[in-house]
Amino acid sequence: MAVVTVERKPLTFWERTYLPNIAAGLATTFKRMVKPTETLEYPEQRPEIPAGYRGVPTLVYDPNGREKCVSCQLCEFVCPPKAIRITPGEIPNEDPNAHVEKRPQEFKIDMLRCIYCGMCQEVCPEEAIWLQQQYSMTGYTREEMVNDKKRLYELGGTLPDEHFKWDKKKAAEQAAAHGGHH
Amino acid sequence: MFDFYFELPLLLRLLLQGTAVSLVLLPRAPPCSMAERKISAWIQGRPGPNRTKPPIAGFLAPLGLVASIPVLGTALQKLGIYQLAADGGKFTFKEDPIPGHVNKFYFVLAPIASMIPALTTVAFVPFGAYFDAAGKLVPVALTNLDVGLLAVFALGSLGVYSLILAGWASNSKYPFLGGVRASAQLISYELSMTLSVLPVFLWVNAPGGQGTLSLFDVVQTQSQPGFWGGTWYAMTMPVSAFIFLVALFAETNRQPFDMPESEADLVGGFHTEYGAFKWSLFFVAEYAHMIVGSGIFCLLFLGGWNPLPWVSFADLAHWLHFADKPLLMGLIAIGLFLAKVGFFIFFFMWVRWTLPRFRYDQVMKLGWQKLLPLSIANLIAYALVIAWIETR
Amino acid sequence: MSSLPLAAVTGAFQVSLHSYLYLAAVLFAVGFFGVLLRKNTLVIYMCLELMLVASTVALVAFSRYNGVLDGNVFVFFILTVAAAEVAVGLAIIVALFRRRQTVQVEELNALKN
Amino acid sequence: MSASDLLFHLFAVFTVACALGVVFNKNAVASALCLLLSLVGVAGLFVLLDAFLLAVLLVLVYAGAVVALFLFIIMLLDMQGGDRKKFTKATVVSSTLAGGLLVTGLVSFAQRGQVAVAADVPVVGSTLRSYAEQLFTVYLLPVQIVGFLLLIAMLGVIVLSKKFEGLDDIK
Structure with missing residues (x-):
């Protein structure tokens, strides 16, 4: 490949004195100075969080108010910093959601360990755990920084997706059972 | 109103005046440092310090009361005024460590020595003028020596000793380099600075003139009637003004010439080992030098307290009918003068946050190989021109 | 203006010319003593400067008490020459140090024997 | 004693003390600083003698440039130690003798010389x-x-x- 040597352009007299360039620099900084500032004054002004932001992991309800988590513990296993602790629990028979396999008796995410990698969300078969827009978790003690089940649902709220996977499954099972009798 | 004052013995009066004028500069440093922080912030698109707010029952109760005034208090808070009190408190009450390896006596002496030239040079600077009872324009100044400018230069050049001393007494590598750089830089730029003002005084002391180096007389020659009488020397001698300004930046160790403390290669330069109150004294001295230097520049090249070129202050006083009120006149003159000085303080900061720092060899090269020949050529050119004008 | 004699401020001028001359003599002798005593070329040089300054004190005092300006003008020349002398002298010392790595007069004895 | 006399004695003592400091300081930097102070004292004496210009020039040339140059060279050559060897007894004795003789000679010369002038010479x-x-x-x-x-x-x-x-x- 041919090497092309580009001659450096000789500076003109005024360029060699630097003075016009200094003046131009001063003009630039002056313009910058009279413009409004760029800084966000944080506690009062909040940044706009884009969609798909991976903030604090939370648990969500479905539109019927059922906990989506079935405590399969996949997230607990996949979690790289081992921040998640799940105690699975049975659903009593009289519960309207008794047809669902299980639900977490306790679900704890240690936010001092969490690295916001989003693998829990990725791995969840039930779409029950979501990294949402909340980005600043603070607390005075270590205990405060562990989100328990109640807090996780408070943060998570309801996911408006109307899949109702378990209800459909139950309906299908019932239909099959019914069909079987025929 | 001031009768009791004039009944005091002359020596005591002079002592009081001297103390008063010297102390004028001392409280100028905190606002300057605040201005520096705000201007740097604005240039960088930040708001700068705007949070500090004194509690009303705090130890500075008056400040607290001011802060509680609805609109004004908030505006002052946004300007960071209360930050000054916090900074001052911090510098005063913070632990002031003396490292074990330093030469203790000189280490403590250096910041104190930095205050001496900083506070004394102001004694030779006239701030304004007023008509006395006889209708003669007299300067508002502590002294009006006919060697005024030389005195300022002489005392100003003593300022470098504190830097050398600080660098040497710190007994460690970077401060030492900073001290050596300070002395070399001072010697290099003092020459161009002195040579750059010579054309001004050649013109002021042209044959038939009075033979003076007084700063007041320089302003007087810029406030004469007529087109040439009313022009400021910055217009007739732009090269001189430019050299003086550049040398002033170098002598006050301001960016882009702040070699003695360039934090990129010398950590903190001469003040690396200093902290708290002693450190702040160096900065009071630096700002005092800046103020006095800008004052000298305004007097020499920008017509001192004259409001505009071709509009002398005495004319203004006659037009606006305050010529017969010496106190008011003096205050207005001081106000005009300080406004110009204030602009230059701003200019110093503006340049600091615009230009990158020179390399040390570039500083030396600029001083000896560019500015010095330029100032000599400038002097010769103006000497010829003035001789031609005078012998015409 | 500055032509105002300082005496107007500080009271009548009563110190005699002799006091100034004694002071100049003592200052000169101190400088001389230093030149003889010290071994460091730079300090010897400073002591020489002291002797020069002592002579200027005497000149200015003579000038003042005789009401003439010639002594002062002479001091003017002394100051100029001293500045040049210091520059040359220090350059010599630096050159010497470069070659011999010392500025102690005892060790600068190349001409001995 | 008027204030002017007091100032003279003050400056005189200060100048000589600092001059002695130049001679006796072991450290070359300290010597240079003493020289600086001594020069400031002399400048004060010049002011007392109504030589304002010379006072200012002395500070400008000597204190501002010459001593700064001294300090620069001391630091450049890095010999703050001053004298390497101790003074021999012979040096000290002979130097003191010579210095003392010089003082005596100069003082007696000043005393005998016909330098008497009028008390109130106008300032020229x-x-x-x-x-x-x-x-x-x-x-x-x-x-x-x-x-x-x-x-x-x-x-x-x-x-x-x-x-x-x-x-x-x-x-």
């Missing part, structure tokens, strides 16, 4: 103008010579401080 030429008139009329030739001397000194310093290539064999 504390203004800049009078200096200029003297320098550029009576002393014009010396001014020219001094200017030439400065030029030669400048050239000399440049030659002295320049490193010449290929001259190493001349030793």
